[in-house]
Amino acid sequence: MRRLLPTIVTAYASLAATQTITPRTGWTVTADNFQPGNEATKVLDGNTESIWHTQYSPTNAALPHAITIDMKKIINVNGLTYLPRQDASLNGNIGQHKIELSSDSSTWTTLAFGTYYDDRSLKTTPFTTTPARYVRLIAQTEAGGRGPWTSAAEINILSAAAYKAPATSKGLWGATLDFPIVPAAAAVLQGSGKVLLWSSYRAYDFGGGSGSGTTETAIYDPATSTVSRRVVTNTQHDMFCPGISLDAGGRIFVTGGNDAPKTSIYDSNANSWIAAPNMKIARGYQSSATLSNGNIFTIGGSWSGGRGNKNGEVWNAVTNTWSLLPGCPVAPMLTADAQGIFRSDNHGWLFGWKSGSVFQAGPSKAMNWYTATGTGAQKPAGLRGNDPDSMNGNAIMYDAVNGKILTVGGAPNYQDNDATSNAHVVTIGSPGTTASVAAVGSMANRRGFHNSVVLPDGKVLVTGGEVRPVPFSDAGAVLTPELFNPATSSFSTVNPEAVPRTYHSWSLLLPDATVISGGGGLCGSCSTNHPNAQIFSPAYLFNADGSKAARPVINSVSATSVAVGTTMTVTTNSAVMSWSLVRYASVTHSVNTDQRRVPLKPEATNGNTYTLRIPSDSGVALPGSWMLYAMNAQGVPSISKTITIRVS
16 A cells, blocks of 8 residues: 655654745656666655665666756755655665755755764755755765665655845855764864764663763764764763863863763874773763863762762873862852752853862852862852853853953753843953953843854854753744854844754854854654754855955964963964964853963064964963964954963
């Protein structure tokens, strides 16, 4: 019996309000090859039991394979759904792929690429609305590596009712990156600019404290436009809901989460995961921060590993050991969350600072200083103005030289509570002193579960979030990002994202001065999983006429490993007006304690040769890997060079 399209259980997102399934009446489809009986027309017949399959007899047709749909007229295309075959076989499931659009079948534009997970679930790839007549899906690999085949049961095209060309003065969103996991955590890898992603013990589900010892991971490589999947078992650590920090060597240091006592380290140079000693206190939803001496401090985390008394402890980078800090109690930084201690010690806004200190800017309205040396110490740092507890808000050190931290959004309770649009600049100085707090212009939107990224020029891009935070919901999602300008203490909006970025979303600065924004969901067969990302090119990368701006180039750096207080000589291909260092970063659950920006002023200039001095305090210029940017008179940034600041 013919089986027509049912409601497919999917691990991918439901359609956004601007996306509708386009009627396929009159459409035609062609493929570069097919097996007789499994023609390309099967993807448009509305029957989930029929499939297009590439040739396998008398010989196999080699990958890649392409299938092209002619919609017969220009449509405002903003997505594609791919339903793999629904029978007992997985043969031909598409893995690595590209989606291209064209108005004339001659000139093609890539709107999406990446890798699909190898299962039967419906795959949805949303992307920025683009008028087109032709849609081409190119299968580059078979998802399970079983053979050179490609198959598909159904392909649908998503579209919008209207189209307005985005203005480059508000930045542009690029192609969608499809991932074989729903990434809830991410980190940029030093030097290569690759992005490490991970979910939990399952690609689409976190399991709620499974303790499985397994983590699904992936790596996006911008140089090759590929996404590769890897299942990590050797550290016996389900790394969902962890604390993350980049250590002094640029390694990704992951603590707790579903396997609450565990510590794992990813070494990008060796492409290997390493098991480190267990923490003294089991934790999940804690935060951690790299210190001026290269050690790593952590506190809080009652989501897993038991509730309450999640006081501070420190990892010693020299001895590779954990030590409790009895003088660092968690109590002063608790929020008054409606769910109690389960939520009130989560997601601390931590900043490693001078002399082994840590500044806690939130999310509690009470701010604190912690000393992470000896047996530890704690001292109040004052209230964050009139801001309430702001769980799932953000804090960003956009000017470390002057101790400037921007705080934005969040809600008094973890969930089911209206977020605020509040923004404050917190200024810190000597450890133990009261912080200065100034309210600045509010955001245009209330936000919780959002993310914020400091750009090379010191502006801060705020992406995603919900006006009323509710886990695993896209209701009230804010699609329009905002840009904070420290010079005017105000926000402006930029072009909207194609995908809601809410609970479990993240964003990060890339070495080429763009921003990657992705994830959201990780809730099994729910409708709010977003196994994808987009890359945002800020307006500083474009000329006024919309063309790409010419970028300064850093030709050479005299030393790529430097100590605080020392100088380096940098040459460029053209005149440069300003410089900055931005630390490589990691993020999960809207917490990014690694990123910070250090503006640099040349001490000497000779033509296109500049002498730059690293700040003398390792609490300002934390040890680890940094991206060095040069900006010209128009504010256009270079592609960065990686600089390592050594432990003082």
